[in-house]
Amino acid sequence: MIIACGEALIDMLPRTSTLGEPAFAPHAGGAVFNTAVALGRLGAKPGFFSGISTDMMGAILTARLDESGVDHSFCARSARPTTLALVELRDGQASYAFYDENTAGRMLTPADLPPEGAAQAWFFGGISLVAEPCGTAYEALQARESARAVTMLDPNIRPGFIRDEAAYRARITRMIARADIVKLSDEDLHWIAGPGDVAERAHEMLALGPALVCVTEGAQGARGFTTRGEARATAPAVAVVDTVGAGDTFNAGLLAALDDAGCLTKAALAALDMTTLTTALALGTRAAAVTVSRAGANPPWRHEL
Numbered sequence: 284m285i286i287a288c289g290e291a292l293i294d295m296l297p298r299t300s301t302l303g304e305p306a307f308a309p310h311a312g313g314a315v316f317n318t319a320v321a322l323g324r325l326g327a328k329p330g331f332f333s334g335i336s337t338d339m340m341g342a343i344l345t346a347r348l349d350e351s352g353v354d355h356s357f358c359a360r361s362a363r364p365t366t367l368a369l370v371e372l373r374d375g376q377a378s379y380a381f382y383d384e385n386t387a388g389r390m391l392t393p394a395d396l397p398p399e400g401a402a403q404a405w406f407f408g409g410i411s412l413v414a415e416p417c418g419t420a421y422e423a424l425q426a427r428e429s430a431r432a433v434t435m436l437d438p439n440i441r442p443g444f445i446r447d448e449a450a451y452r453a454r455i456t457r458m459i460a461r462a463d464i465v466k467l468s469d470e471d472l473h474w475i476a477g478p479g480d481v482a483e484r485a486h487e488m489l490a491l492g493p494a495l496v497c498v499t500e501g502a503q504g505a506r507g508f509t510t511r512g513e514a515r516a517t518a519p520a521v522a523v524v525d526t527v528g529a530g531d532t533f534n535a536g537l538l539a540a541l542d543d544a545g546c547l548t549k550a551a552l553a554a555l556d557m558t559t560l561t562t563a564l565a566l567g568t569r570a571a572a573v574t575v576s577r578a579g580a581n582p583p584w585r586h587e588l
Contacts, residue, residue, distance in 0.1 A: 284329065284330050284401070284402045285328065285402060285403070285404045285406060286332055287315045287316070287329060287332070287405075288315060288333070288407050289316070290316065290333060290388050290417075291311070291333045292365065292367060293309045293311065293343065293344070293366070294310045294313075294368050295368065296308050296309075296310050296578070297370060309340065310579045312368065312527070313368075313409065314408055315407070315408055315409045315411065316344065317528045317582065318532075319353045320351040320535075321536070321582035324351050324535075324582050324584045324585065325535055325536060325570065329354070330353065330354040330357055331357065331358065332357040332358060332397050333411070334363070334389070334391040334395065335355070335361075336363055336365040336386070337362050338364060338365055340367075341387065362387075366389065368380070368381050370527065377526055378443075379441065379444075389417050391420045393416075393419065399428070403548075404435065404538065405433070406435045406436075406437075406534065406538065407421055407425050407434065408437035408439050409439045410439070412438060412451070412455070414444075422457070422458060429463075433547050433552065435462060435465070435534070435538065438458075452475070455475065463494050463552050464493060464496075464537075465488055465493045465495070466497040466530075467497070468498070468501075468530055469481055469498055481506070482506075485506070489508055494555065495508070495509050495560070496509075499530055502520075506564070511554075511556075513557075518568045524577055525575065527574075527579050527580050528580025529575045530571070531582075532567075532582045532583075533568065535567075535570065536567030536568070537564065539566060540565075566588070573587060
């Protein structure tokens, strides 16, 4: 099982009412939640761990997980409210305003963690690594599991959400060092490592400890870096509706392909060949291309690929 650990929230997506008035429509979302959903739709065996409310918005979240074949029995349920993210789209690019105080997801603590050894691979990321106390809980879980299982990190950085940049940078650096796989957008990479050549910055990330560093570059596709070489996959040309959930879907495609190849072990990742890596990058980019071709975070099912 691959357990995705992080935020589940409701994206309030901009719409126009039948009267022509601006409006928002609720859609299940959250970076890590989207990755879990995409894993289920791509035929992997995913679980999801987060704090989920028992309110009506929480019911929207669990319904999406159920219909996508995601085990959410590990989630900590509470009556606290659901996190909301109001989304603004400009030329298809999304920006967010988060409402996250005292929510079911944010108030997750280390006492809520799933049992040890519950998964062969664990995925972490998103805004859940910024807020407290949940950020401490997720980091503790990665630290606990990283010695025995594969862990993947996608920080999916939202600079406007970060209040203590020094503390956040320190956490991300620690989690990169423990992770087996790190995925970053080119923007995330430069935010962490500074400007410069993508390959050079990616190798700096490799030097911290991961076996594989992947960098997504929007319409240009994605690159994967190991100490053994570099692989690349180009992105299919599609008409972009919006980019909500694109990187999250890429993560799922990458993990699903590595799982199909029997490579979600520490030993296999250390010996990963470029053909297998190229195949994994290709599934990630193909799946992400479907997601950006339709509104909101709506990852494809395997048969759509």
